[in-house]
Amino acid sequence: MIATALDKLTPPPSAKLLGWHLLDAKPKEGWIKVGFDGKAEFCNPAGFVQGGLLSAMLDDTMGPAAFIMTEGELYTTTISLTVNFLAPAKPGPITAEAKVTQLGKTIAFVEGKLMAADGTLLATASMSARLLEAARVLR
DSSP: OOOOGGGGSOOOHHHHHHTOEEEEEEGGGTEEEEEEEEOGGGBOTTSSBOHHHHHHHHHHHHHHHHHHHTTTSEEEEEEEEEEEEOSOOOSEEEEEEEEEEEEOSSEEEEEEEEEETTOOEEEEEEEEEEEEEHHHHTO
């Protein structure tokens, strides 16, 4: 596994709840691949993973893409998150990929996608995020 700035962090409870686990990364390119657990407890009455949880998975992939690109120097806080749901997500493994499309001094733009284990594209997303200096956030 490639080393990233994420190696220095303790995963937050929300990431643990979602089953967040790093699968691959290219920090210099601002690209990351993350696995999630689409738990049965996350399902709506129709038996599909609820859209808000899918959005959380995308958010928890796109933010880390910027974090690793900045070598842990900058955290993100989401300004806007647009999600397009393309197919229902059945319980089971879910994979997300994200790529930083532009990294400015104070704002990052990131795109992401969510896939089922069989390769079905479940959702796409775009995010704009404010960049915060990690040293100030951790005070």
